[in-house]
Amino acid sequence: MSQGPRSGLAAVSSALLAMSRHLEVRDVLKTIVASARELLDAQYAALGVPDDHGGFAQFVVDGVSDAQWKAIGPLPRQHGILAAMLHEATPERLADVRKDPRFEGWPSAHPDLIDFLGLPIRDGDEVIGALFLANKNCPKPEGSCGFTEEDEELLSILAQHAAIALTNARLYERSRELTIAEERSRLAHELHDAVSQKLFSLRLTAQAAAALVDRDPTRAKDEMQQVATLAAEATDELRAAVVELRPAALDEDGLTATLRTHVQVLDRAHTARVTFAARSFRALPAAQEEAMLRVAQEALHNALRHSGAAHVDVTVDRRGGGAVLRVTDDGSGFDPKSVRRAGRHLGLVSMRDRTSGVGGTLTVESAPGKGTTIEMEVPGG
DSSP states (O other): OOOOTTOSHHHHHHHHHHHHHOOSHHHHHHHHHHHHHHHTTEEEEEEEEEOSSSSEEEEEEESSOHHHHHHHOSOOOSOHHHHHHHHSOOOEEESOGGGSTTOOOOOTTSOOOOSEEEEEEEETTEEEEEEEEEEESSOOOTTOOSSOHHHHHHHHHHHHHHHHHHHHHHHHHHHHHHHHHHHHHHHHHHHHHHHHHHHHHHHHHHHHHHHHTTTOHHHHHHHHHHHHHHHHHHHHHHHHHHHHTSOHHHHHHOHHHHHHHHHHHHHHHSSSEEEEEEESOOOOOHHHHHHHHHHHHHHHHHHHHTSOOSEEEEEEEEETTEEEEEEEEOSOOOOTTOHHHHHHHHTHHHHHHHHHHTTOEEEEEEOTTSOEEEEEEEOOO
């Protein structure tokens, strides 16, 4: 076994124990990468969890500063050596990754990688990630690889336990999501009942006021004041509902990650191809992210349920200090001039209300047989 700073059984045990302590997927990924880099004494380590669209749903690095990582740019695609590990499910140990015929280069800010050791992380027959190390901290005679066969065996053991830790973390998160969903469902029913009671009282009081207007104006005035009080209380209840029912994933993961996951689920559930891309996006105020998510969900529902589209594309881009959401489909389209009819059918009224409520603008471009593009722009905060 290679003699790094923490080689031996104690180091392996420490790494495995560290992985087992965490239940959050992101924490598990970070621990795996840090443990692998320290255990094999490498300069760089990374772990990628693939998505279903040729990229990575998550990509965690160790040995690279936040400033360096930001300068590198978007997450890598599944190409070159990474693709080989994921698609062929085979280990890769190279003396110089740059000389491999599959090497396709990297961004200008990317650190220079030389010797390379990578393994797929497998859960049964499924490849759920790719773990790799680069630039082992040891003397490297010309033409030889810093990583040894013993290093590969050690990383293989770590990868097997990483698969267990990652699978357990995913199961924990799914269980927690179900618990949250059940609690939110219960809360939704309670809020629905509370608001319904307020609105019922509001309706009865308004009817009483209307009946008293002619024969007892003073009492009618009192009833109208009660109407105003009940309306304010109902508004407070509805505000509470919005806050309490704000999607948990949005709170924890942010808009782009939540939308990406939502799109991936829809892509698997429908015959239409559904894609997502985010470019130079930065976090927005919570109310704006909530509104953008809801508009995206409504537009996706329309495209997948009503338009007969074969392709639906969702993008989120930075625009000035704010952002723009765009949902485009190649479906049947409609005549935007028929605003009243189409608006009610396609939920455009709701989308416009959500957009204007956060200071944004909504644009609808469509024509019969020409597909539809819904664009929502918000100013940021």
